[in-house]
Amino acid sequence: MALADGKIDRVPAIVAELVHLNVDIIVSGGSTVSQSAKKTTKTIPIIMAQEADPVGSGLVASLARPGGNITGLATLAPELSGKQLELLKEIVPGLSRVAVLESPGNSGNAPSLRETERAGRAFGVRIQQIDISHNDIESAFQTATNARADAILVLSSPFATSQRRKITTLAAKNRLPSVSDRAEFVEDGGLMTYSVSSTDLFRRAAVYADKILKGSTPADLPVEHPTKFELVINLKTAKQIGLTIPPSVLARADRVIR
Numbered sequence: 597m598a599l600a601d602g603k604i605d606r607v608p609a610i611v612a613e614l615v616h617l618n619v620d621i622i623v624s625g626g627s628t629v630s631q632s633a634k635k636t637t638k639t640i641p642i643i644m645a646q647e648a649d650p651v652g653s654g655l656v657a658s659l660a661r662p663g664g665n666i667t668g669l670a671t672l673a674p675e676l677s678g679k680q681l682e683l684l685k686e687i688v689p690g691l692s693r694v695a696v697l698e699s700p701g702n703s704g705n706a707p708s709l710r711e712t713e714r715a716g717r718a719f720g721v722r723i724q725q726i727d728i729s730h731n732d733i734e735s736a737f738q739t740a741t742n743a744r745a746d747a748i749l750v751l752s753s754p755f756a757t758s759q760r761r762k763i764t765t766l767a768a769k770n771r772l773p774s775v776s777d778r779a780e781f782v783e784d785g786g787l788m789t790y791s792v793s794s795t796d797l798f799r800r801a802a803v804y805a806d807k808i809l810k811g812s813t814p815a816d817l818p819v820e821h822p823t824k825f826e827l828v829i830n831l832k833t834a835k836q837i838g839l840t841i842p843p844s845v846l847a848r849a850d851r852v853i854r
Contacts, residue, residue: 607754608632615640621805623798624668628754630655634666641808644668645801646794648752649707650819659819667814668804669797670821673752673777674707678715680775680790683827684747685719686845687788688773691747693722695740695772697763699753700727708751733759737766750776750786760784764833771837782828782853787837792822826850 611632614622623643624630633642634655642665644650650670656662659670685691696712698705709725716723724743728736740748748767750756756763757778764785767774774781777791804817830853834841846852 608636611636621808623801623805626752626754627653627655630666634664638665640665641814642666642668643801643804643808643814644670644819646671646792646797647819648673648705652707656819661815662817662819663815665814667817667819669800670819671777671792671797672822674711676777676791676825677708677712677749677751680749680777680788681712681715681719681721683788683790683845684749684773684775685721687839687841688747691719691721693724693743693745695724695726695736695743695745695748696751697726697728697736697748697756698751699755700729705751705753712749712751728756728759728763733762733766737770737772740772741770745772747773747775750774750781752777760786768833768836773834773837773839779826779828779851782830782833785830785833787830787833787839789826789828791826793824793826796824797822829853 607628615637619640621641621643622633623645624633625645627648630644630647645668647655647668648671650656651658655666681694684694698709713723724745726736726739750763760781761784764781768785774786775788776786777789779789782789807817827849828851829841829849832853
């Protein structure tokens, strides 16, 4: 449900259907679903499995006391995007310009984009935001190459995840190192990911569901931060694009695809 086949405009209808069915709990896999669920129901408990900025986006009043019918897990996505840029700086010689691929309409990306720009200023790297949609991923890469981008950073969204094979294929074709916050990108040919463990977050979301089904209310369950992070590197892709990963970075990897 969270991905909706990558079509953000389908999310409200799917959420409305769940509310109509009077489900016991809605588990959201991202900001787009969380926001839609919040607008649709004030009574059905909503568990955020991976929300970038719960307070900043207005989903909860505070992490300690969420209030309302929403609680769950934050991902620290804005901070992670800065770390992703730092890793690109470590592995790409002379990194000076990074194209940031963002899906229009994905409200959860704004804090990550701001953090990426802040990190860019700190590292002396110019950030170029490029919108992607179903019909113009190729033109987005053309824009990036025309602007002499040294690498790409993919901001998380249902659309980007659904189109990850196309994105990673084009990144390799254009010899652009890529970083994202989902391991699936690396498994499908992307260069690198630094992210929270989605598997761990969804397991912890199940703990929230158990507590709520046993009588707890979302308003009284604090929003928690992630505790597990992972760095995954695809050495096959590095070789394909002619990039050598420094041993100091490889030593920190939780998983290496060879």
